[in-house]
Amino acid sequence: MAETGRARPLLDVRSISKSFAAVQALNGVSMQLEAGEVVALAGDNGAGKSTLIKIIAGVYRADGGEIVYNGENVTFETPHAARDHGIETIYQDLALADNLSIGANIFLGREPVRLAFGFLPVLDRGKMAEAAKATMARLDFEVDRVNAPVSRFSGGQRQAVAIGRAIYWEARVLIMDEPMAALGVPEQRRVIALIKNLRAQGKAIIFISHNLSDIFSVSDRIVVLRRGVLAGERRTSETDPDEIVRLMVGG
Amino acid sequence: MSTLSTPVAASRRTTLARISDLRAWLFLILLVVFFEIWAEVTYHSSFVLNPYNLQSISVFATAPLLLALGQTLVIISSGIDLSVGFTMGLAAVIAAHVSNLSMDALGLGEIPAMVLAIAAGIVVSLVPGLVNGWLIAHLRVPPFIGTLGMYGVTRGAAYLIAVGATVPIHNSAYTWVGNGKIGELPFIVLLTAIVVLATHYLLSQTRFGQHTYAIGANRDAAIRAGIDWRRHTIKLYLLSAICAGLAGTLYTGRFLAGAAQAGEPLLLDSIAAVVIGGASLFGGSGTVFGTIAGALVIAVIQYGLVFIDVEPFWQFVAVGVVIIISVLVDQSQRRLAGERQDG
Numbered sequence: 001m002a003e004t005g006r007a008r009p010l011l012d013v014r015s016i017s018k019s020f021a022a023v024q025a026l027n028g029v030s031m032q033l034e035a036g037e038v039v040a041l042a043g044d045n046g047a048g049k050s051t052l053i054k055i056i057a058g059v060y061r062a063d064g065g066e067i068v069y070n071g072e073n074v075t076f077e078t079p080h081a082a083r084d085h086g087i088e089t090i091y092q093d094l095a096l097a098d099n100l101s102i103g104a105n106i107f108l109g110r111e112p113v114r115l116a117f118g119f120l121p122v123l124d125r126g127k128m129a130e131a132a133k134a135t136m137a138r139l140d141f142e143v144d145r146v147n148a149p150v151s152r153f154s155g156g157q158r159q160a161v162a163i164g165r166a167i168y169w170e171a172r173v174l175i176m177d178e179p180m181a182a183l184g185v186p187e188q189r190r191v192i193a194l195i196k197n198l199r200a201q202g203k204a205i206i207f208i209s210h211n212l213s214d215i216f217s218v219s220d221r222i223v224v225l226r227r228g229v230l231a232g233e234r235r236t237s238e239t240d241p242d243e244i245v246r247l248m249v250g251g
Numbered sequence: 252m253s254t255l256s257t258p259v260a261a262s263r264r265t266t267l268a269r270i271s272d273l274r275a276w277l278f279l280i281l282l283v284v285f286f287e288i289w290a291e292v293t294y295h296s297s298f299v300l301n302p303y304n305l306q307s308i309s310v311f312a313t314a315p316l317l318l319a320l321g322q323t324l325v326i327i328s329s330g331i332d333l334s335v336g337f338t339m340g341l342a343a344v345i346a347a348h349v350s351n352l353s354m355d356a357l358g359l360g361e362i363p364a365m366v367l368a369i370a371a372g373i374v375v376s377l378v379p380g381l382v383n384g385w386l387i388a389h390l391r392v393p394p395f396i397g398t399l400g401m402y403g404v405t406r407g408a409a410y411l412i413a414v415g416a417t418v419p420i421h422n423s424a425y426t427w428v429g430n431g432k433i434g435e436l437p438f439i440v441l442l443t444a445i446v447v448l449a450t451h452y453l454l455s456q457t458r459f460g461q462h463t464y465a466i467g468a469n470r471d472a473a474i475r476a477g478i479d480w481r482r483h484t485i486k487l488y489l490l491s492a493i494c495a496g497l498a499g500t501l502y503t504g505r506f507l508a509g510a511a512q513a514g515e516p517l518l519l520d521s522i523a524a525v526v527i528g529g530a531s532l533f534g535g536s537g538t539v540f541g542t543i544a545g546a547l548v549i550a551v552i553q554y555g556l557v558f559i560d561v562e563p564f565w566q567f568v569a570v571g572v573v574i575i576i577s578v579l580v581d582q583s584q585r586r587l588a589g590e591r592q593d594g
Contacts, residue, residue, distance in 0.1 A: 080477055095472040097465040099535040108465055109476035111458045122456040 008071060010035045010204050011056070011087075011173055016065035018051055025051040027228045028065070033173065038195060038205045040219035040236075042212075044248050047225040049208050053175045056206070057089040058082035070172075088171035090162045092178050098151035102143065103128030105150055106135060106165045135164040138201075139194055156187030160194060167203070174198065176207040180214045192218050212241045226250055274580060275528045275544035278573070282548060286555040298558065306437060310505075312550035313443040314339070316543065317498040318514065318521035319528075320450045321491030323542045326525050327454070328487050329467040329534020330387060330394035335495040335521055337405035338379045339514030342499030344409050346372035347418035347509025350425050361424035365504075368425060372500035373493055379405050380492025384485030398488075402518075409511035418509040429504025439501050446497070451539040463487065467534030520549050523570060527577045548573060 009032035018026040026048045033039055041049045054060045056067065058076030067074050069085060076082040079089065096105050103125070104111070112124040129146045136143050141160040145152070150161055159179060166174055179195070180188045195218050198205060209215050215222060216236060224231040224247040232247040283299050290298035298304060318335045325332045350368035353359040359367065379401045386397035420426070431438045454460035465473040466480050473480055495514065503509040528545030530537025552573065553566045 079475065091475075093471070095469070095475045097468040097472050097535075099464055099468040100461070104461060104465075108472065109462070109478045111461055113458065116456075120452075120456075122452075123458065123461060 009033055010070060012068040013052075013056065014066050014068065016052065016055060016062045016067070018048075018055060018060060018063050025228050026055075026062075029225065029228070029230050030065075031223050031230070031233070033204045033206060035172065035204050036199055036202045037221065038199050038207070038219045040215040040222045041206055041208045041225065042210075042215060042222055042244060042248060043225035043231070046227070047231075047248070048228040049225055050177070051228075052225070053089065053177065053206060053208065056082070056173075057087060057175055083169070083171075086170060086172040087175065088166035088169070088173070089175040090159075090166060090177065090179065092181060096150050096158060096161060099149050101128070101132065101147050102136065102150060102161050102164070103130075103132035103146060105161055106131055106168050108165075110169075131168060132164075135168045136160060138167065139164055140197060141190075141194075154187060155183045156190045159183070159187075159191050163194060163198070167198070167201075171203070173204045173206070176205065178209060179207055180209060180211060188214070212244060215244070216241065224248055274577065275541050275548060278527070278577070279544050279548050279551065282551050282555065286551070286558065289559050293559070298555070302435065304554070304558070306435070306440075308547070308550050308554045309440045310437050311554055312546050313439050314498045314502060314514070315517050315520040315524055315549060316443055316546035317446060317494045317501075318517050319524035319542050319546050320446060320539065321494030322521045322525050323528070323530060323537050323539060324450070324454065324463060324487050325394070325491045326522075326530050326532060327467045327534060327537045328463050328484065329470075330484070330487065331398065331522070331532070332383065332488060332491045333395065333398040333518060334379050334383060334401035334405050335491060336514035336516075336518035337402055337409050337511070338376050338492050338495040339499035339502065339517065340511040341379070341405045341409040341412070342372035342376045342496040343502045343509040343513040344413040344418055344499075344511055345375045345509070346500040346503045347420050348412065350420045350422045350503070351418070354422060361422045364422055365425040365428060368420075368422075368503070369428070369497075369500040372503070373496040376492045376496025376499070377489060378492075380489040381485065383492070384488035387488065388481035388484040406511070413509065413511045418503075420503060420507055420509070425504045426507055427504075429501055429506070439505065442497075442501070446494070447539060447543060454539055459483075459486075464535060467536075469535075520546075520570070523574045524549055526574055529577075529581065531581065 011033040013029065013031045015028040015030050016026055017024070017028055029048065029052060031039070041052065043049050051060065055062045058079045058081050061075070061077075069087070074085065076085070097108060100108070107128050112127045113121045114124040116122045132146045133143070139160050141157060143157070150158055153161070163174065179191055183191060192214070195205060195207070219236045221233065221235055222239065222244055223233050224244060226248060231250065234243065286298040290296055318339065321335060322332055346368040349371040350364050353364040353367050354361070383398050383401050386392040386400070387394050428438060433441060454463065462473060462478045462483055465476070465478065466483060470480055499513055502513045524545035525537060525542050526532065526545070527548050528537065528541030528543070530541065549570055552569045556566050556569060557563060
């Protein structure tokens with residue numbers, strides 16, 4: 001699929017295989033991802049979409065194949081290792097601590113500390129609030145209440161917080177699992193705009209979706225999996241929903 | 252921007268939340284006003300302006316408050332510690348024995364014996380704390396069950412070590428720790444105030460506190476953020492046990508004897524103080540500020556009812572009713588907040 005003569009991809013997944021006991025979840029699947037590109041991962045239930053992103057994110061180890069990231073052959077032992085390399089996964093349940101503010105969620109586990117009275121280490125809430133404001137502004141989400149717990153925000157805003165956390169830490173690859181699920185229509189539009197915004201900022205994005213209209217409204221390329229193998233790969237501008245469905249079900 | 256909730260609803264919600272945070276303090280004020288009126292009418296004297304009353308209430312509140320501070324940390328992390336009462340008793344008995352032994356057998360002076368006794372009581376309390384944390388964090392035992400088990404173990408151990416009786420001490424330095432005053436301020440009140448400040452700092456100003464709230468609200472989120480929840484959980488139960496151990500060693504100084512049942516009635520008081528103080532038993536919320544008010548509410552009820560000459564057993568009824576009311580208020584407040592969030 002390197003027909004457009006582009007430079008080497010940011011992420012190059014080469015014939016990945018993975019089985020769980022007797023079940024072959026993935027069999028020799030390859031895909032590439034460039035900076036500033038949105039790739040939709042489509043496929044029926046059990047096609048291997050989740051397994052593939054979990055391998056990229058360091059949750060699972062592949063049985064075979066290799067991942068070349070930024071020109072380097074990598075093996076991520078843990079999700080932390082992947083995150084340290086700038087590959088961030090935004091899960092469906094968003095993994096936010098609802099009782100904490102946006103800033104506290106962005107910094108969760110890496111909270112900034114300053115010295116009060118010159119000796120007493122205290123949380124730097126000012127820095128957290130500033131980062132929250134700046135990050136949300138970068139995503140075109142205005143928030144006036146940076147100190148409110150995120151439980152007070154809507155689904156789309158919470159999605160933005162989860163994405164904001166990833167981009168604050170300079171993620172280069174964002175993996176999004178059903179980012180539009182469980183959102184109302186206006187919120188879905190906001191998230192689609194958000195993904196386009198991230199693409200414009202040069203982020204590489206893989207997202208899983210069941211919804212063809214979401215896929216067609218935001219992706220540059222569509223990778224279709226079926227029963228653990230690559231069923232096809234199309235430029236979004238050169239295909240249509242019918243063809244993608246045929247690839248998904250194997251018609 | 253159409254999807255953002257309106258600022259008006261938002262500010263109203265915050266005001267509501269703020270009132271709810273102060274609930275326990277409002278309750279405390281109502282109680283004090285009630286006893287004040289009663290005292291004025293019946294005894295023609297003041298309840299609250301009587302220094303003796305204030306001192307008694309604050310001394311009275313120290314032990315339940317110390318237990319409640321540890322309990323606050325544990326409850327915020329969505330756990331519970333049922334073993335604090337007898338951990339306190341165990342520490343009280345051990346401290347009494349160590350004070351006696353180090354004077355009689357080792358021939359130490361009163362002050363070193365006192366220091367050794369208090370240190371021993373606190374060190375012993377680390378054992379149930381560590382076991383609780385380990386059971387919950389590594390063997391995935393539910394906190395209610397794990398600490399209930401340690402409730403039994405510490406209870407048995409305390410009575411066995413006390414040989415079924417109280418263990419009197421004869422150490423005036425130790426007695427001073429429990430009963431002495433600096434000016435008009437009882438030493439144990441001062442000490443408790445220091446622990447209160449330290450706990451408040453830990454919870455509201457440090458990464459440790461932040462992680463405690465995160466674990467309580469969404470453990471998976473905390474784990475994904477790289478927080479070692481197992482280590483953190485063990486530390487929380489250790490802190491809870493240390494608070495109980497300190498309360499136990501102070502008990503021995505205050506009552507001139509260690510007793511296995513020292514903390515028996517205080518377990519429920521400690522949980523009640525946290526709940527009245529506004530924490531949710533589901534975890535993720537609670538403050539030291541609220542817990543102080545909760546502990547004071549209980550202390551004022553207990554002391555006040557004796558003060559106005561009501562049969563002491565009414566205390567239990569009153570505290571029970573206050574717990575139920577405060578949980579009901581909390582629930583209705585949450586429901587209100589929830590409705591507005593959807594709207």
